[in-house]
Amino acid sequence: MVPLRSLHWLRARQGVLMLGALAAFLAFMSLAQAQAPPPIDIRIALITRQPPPPPLYEFDPVPEDEGIAGARLAVRDNNTTGQFTGHRYALEEETVEEGQDAVAAARSLVGRGVGFLAVNLPADELLAIADALKGENVVLFNVSATDDRLRGADCRPNIFHMAPSRAMLTDALAQFLAFKRWRRLFLVVGPQPGDKLYAEAVRRSARKFGLSIAAEKPWEFGPLARAKADSPTTAGALTITQNLDYDIAIVADEAGDFGDYLTFRTWDPRLVVGTQGLVATTWHPTFEVWGAAQAQTHFRRTANRPMRPLDYQVWMAVRTVGEAVTQTKATDPGTVRQFLRGAEFGLPAYKGSSLSFRPWDQQLRQPLLVVQPRFLVSVAPEQGYLHQRTPLDTLGFDQPETACKLQ
Amino acid sequence: MPWSLFDHKTVVTALGIVWLGAAAEANAYTIYVSNEKDNTVSVIDSDKLAVIATWKVGRRPRGITLSLDGKWLYVCASDDNRVDVVDTSTGKVVRNLRSGPDPELFILHPKGNPLYIANEDDNMVTVVDVETNKLLAEVPVGVEPEGMGISPDGAILVNTSETTNMAHFIDTTSHKIIGNVLVDSRPRVAEFSPDGKRLWVSSEVGGTVSVIDPAIHKVIKKIEFRIPGITKETIQPVGVRLTKDGKKAFVALGPANRVAVVNAETMEVEKYLLVGQRVWQLAMTPDERLLISTNGVSSDVSIIDVQAAKVLKSVKVGGYPWGVVVGPK
Numbered sequence: 001m002v003p004l005r006s007l008h009w010l011r012a013r014q015g016v017l018m019l020g021a022l023a024a025f026l027a028f029m030s031l032a033q034a035q036a037p038p039p040i041d042i043r044i045a046l047i048t049r050q051p052p053p054p055p056l057y058e059f060d061p062v063p064e065d066e067g068i069a070g071a072r073l074a075v076r077d078n079n080t081t082g083q084f085t086g087h088r089y090a091l092e093e094e095t096v097e098e099g100q101d102a103v104a105a106a107r108s109l110v111g112r113g114v115g116f117l118a119v120n121l122p123a124d125e126l127l128a129i130a131d132a133l134k135g136e137n138v139v140l141f142n143v144s145a146t147d148d149r150l151r152g153a154d155c156r157p158n159i160f161h162m163a164p165s166r167a168m169l170t171d172a173l174a175q176f177l178a179f180k181r182w183r184r185l186f187l188v189v190g191p192q193p194g195d196k197l198y199a200e201a202v203r204r205s206a207r208k209f210g211l212s213i214a215a216e217k218p219w220e221f222g223p224l225a226r227a228k229a230d231s232p233t234t235a236g237a238l239t240i241t242q243n244l245d246y247d248i249a250i251v252a253d254e255a256g257d258f259g260d261y262l263t264f265r266t267w268d269p270r271l272v273v274g275t276q277g278l279v280a281t282t283w284h285p286t287f288e289v290w291g292a293a294q295a296q297t298h299f300r301r302t303a304n305r306p307m308r309p310l311d312y313q314v315w316m317a318v319r320t321v322g323e324a325v326t327q328t329k330a331t332d333p334g335t336v337r338q339f340l341r342g343a344e345f346g347l348p349a350y351k352g353s354s355l356s357f358r359p360w361d362q363q364l365r366q367p368l369l370v371v372q373p374r375f376l377v378s379v380a381p382e383q384g385y386l387h388q389r390t391p392l393d394t395l396g397f398d399q400p401e402t403a404c405k406l407q
Numbered sequence: 408m409p410w411s412l413f414d415h416k417t418v419v420t421a422l423g424i425v426w427l428g429a430a431a432e433a434n435a436y437t438i439y440v441s442n443e444k445d446n447t448v449s450v451i452d453s454d455k456l457a458v459i460a461t462w463k464v465g466r467r468p469r470g471i472t473l474s475l476d477g478k479w480l481y482v483c484a485s486d487d488n489r490v491d492v493v494d495t496s497t498g499k500v501v502r503n504l505r506s507g508p509d510p511e512l513f514i515l516h517p518k519g520n521p522l523y524i525a526n527e528d529d530n531m532v533t534v535v536d537v538e539t540n541k542l543l544a545e546v547p548v549g550v551e552p553e554g555m556g557i558s559p560d561g562a563i564l565v566n567t568s569e570t571t572n573m574a575h576f577i578d579t580t581s582h583k584i585i586g587n588v589l590v591d592s593r594p595r596v597a598e599f600s601p602d603g604k605r606l607w608v609s610s611e612v613g614g615t616v617s618v619i620d621p622a623i624h625k626v627i628k629k630i631e632f633r634i635p636g637i638t639k640e641t642i643q644p645v646g647v648r649l650t651k652d653g654k655k656a657f658v659a660l661g662p663a664n665r666v667a668v669v670n671a672e673t674m675e676v677e678k679y680l681l682v683g684q685r686v687w688q689l690a691m692t693p694d695e696r697l698l699i700s701t702n703g704v705s706s707d708v709s710i711i712d713v714q715a716a717k718v719l720k721s722v723k724v725g726g727y728p729w730g731v732v733v734g735p736k
Contacts, residue, residue: 079569084584354613
């Protein structure tokens with residue numbers, strides 16, 4: 001009923017103070033019990049895949065609870081509100097092992113009464129789950145897949161996207177570059193399928209905001225950013241940026257294999273943006289305005305580490321359920337889905353304005369942070385990018401250009 | 408100082424401003440501004456409209472209020488998890504009050520004791536005796552409690568929780584929650600009308616002010632703000648102040664850089680005043696001649712003529728001014 005930490009807090013006090021605090025606590029408990037009927041249960045699940053074991057030494061390893069820690073905090077936030085509204089939220093953490101079927105796991109969760117499912121899986125698996133659960137009374141939240149096709153031709157009516165699309169990420173950077181008048185880009189594209197998609201998003205953003213691709217080259221020299229300092233490099237990697245005329249290098253390297261290598265190794269003194277260097281993201285440890293400082297301390301105290309973008313995206317998904325339930329007083333996923341699509345829904349998420357879903361593709365509208373590793377550089381949309389609906393719709397695919405057809 | 412509680416009306420508002428006009432010989436007051444980013448309080452003379460002193464206080468000072476006699480300045484030192492008590496005659500921190508973790512905003516009981524503190528990080532309202540420094544109660548509330556209002560008779564305390572989006576009505580005798588009212592996103596400030604019959608709650612992210620009937624715990628009107636050329640998203644109401652006659656209200660609109668002048672009877676917006684950047688908290692001089700707004704991003708305060716509804720002057724203060732309170736000279 002009362003968050004666990006409050007109890008810790010009580011324990012920290014002594015003597016008379018303790019009694020006073022306890023009295024207030026008991027008074028509150030008895031009041032809550034006297035007034036409220038038994039709380040209504042809302043079950044939310046996070047489905048995620050067991051990450052591969054980390055390499056021998058990784059200086060910034062992905063935490064084992066990445067994403068899950070965000071869900072835990074949000075469920076606690078929901079329950080603090082729920083004690084006043086008569087709702088009780090529970091979180092199911094489902095980790096799918098290698099070789100295990102994510103669809104079967106999702107089906108089983110729904111069978112156990114889960115009405116809201118945050119999915120931290122790649123696009124194909126997310127779509128398989130969405131299609132398998134078609135017709136079921138369940139709402140899915142895409143918390144990690146950035147693929148534009150999920151908001152386009154492959155959109156599904158039962159998926160809401162908390163993660164920004166690649167188009168939103170590259171639009172955020174393109175707005176910043178256009179604002180700075182760094183217009184001629186040198187695009188370096190990695191070998192992975194995601195890199196190709198990111199590069200495509202860069203080309204689209206460049207067209208949209210009046211930038212040009214002055215040069216483009218594939219990266220063919222392997223994961224040099226992961227290599228040790230004494231490992232051999234190739235002449236090609238050292239000279240790839242030679243004899244080019246451009247303002248800024250933009251790297252498409254979602255795995256982090258070479259973007260950091262290129263930084264400070266360009267032939268001419270040029271900055272690096274894209275998937276490394278200056279990046280667009282949803283959350284950053286140096287972000288503190290709009291109440292974000294509170295979220296940072298809350299999170300750090302519960303998870304013993306800084307909040308990462310995935311934690312924040314999962315937090316938003318679980319908080320979205322809480323907000324919708326509080327605002328509509330309904331717990332039925334179908335009713336919640338309708339409400340999320342409407343103009344009345346608003347999610348406060350430490351970004352200075354209420355976040356809502358685009359009805360045409362169910363993508364969350366959100367400001368994005370433009371950051372370098374240890375500093376918040378800007379927040380997109382940049383000043384001056386106007387839109388008839390909201391400046392947030394200058395990021396990503398707008399209604400007239402969407403390929404998404406929701407029934 | 409010869410202030411008597413009984414020869415003038417004492418009204419304590421959401422930030423705990425104390426009206427101390429009647430007994431003063433001249434209409435000159437001292438304005439105290441807490442500077443969140445550089446751990447100081449700027450002291451402004453209301454006649455000279457200039458900073459006359461800068462005092463060092465604890466880390467991340469936000470909520471700020473005065474004892475009824477104006478002798479003690481209370482400052483939430485959020486990052487030090489305490490309330491600093493500053494002697495206004497010397498400008499020195501003389502003692503600390505227990506506050507619970509991360510005190511953000513507080514309000515003094517109209518009688519001058521106790522102090523009700525919103526613990527932003529801890530989902531609690533802490534009640535502390537300012538004389539004995541004893542914790543009298545802790546009341547569990549919603550996520551990220553912030554706004555604090557108290558009814559003129561001191562019977563009802565209202566706390567707003569920023570993430571739960573509620574105004575919690577707390578009985579100050581039993582310290583029990585007796586009602587919860589849902590408002591729009593991120594409620595920041597709760598302010599009773601001087602007659603206690605209305606409660607104004609600003610919603611920063613929702614962009615509205617809900618006017619609540621505290622007797623029935625129902626929203627009776629939602630005030631919206633529209634400013635030509637300013638997007639809806641940048642209109643973020645925070646500070647609210649009402650005049651003693653209950654006729655006029657002022658609402659600080661955050662990054663819209665404006666203070667709205669509202670007819671408190673019809674609840675219609677009459678005018679927008681351009682002030683500094685990211686305006687949050689407001690305070691009036693006890694004679695209601697001047698309104699002061701804290702403008703965080705431009706690190707200044709705007710001085711507004713209440714009668715004429717005009718901005719008179721900007722005064723540069725410390726980094727990220729957050730709260731403001733006015734006391735006697």
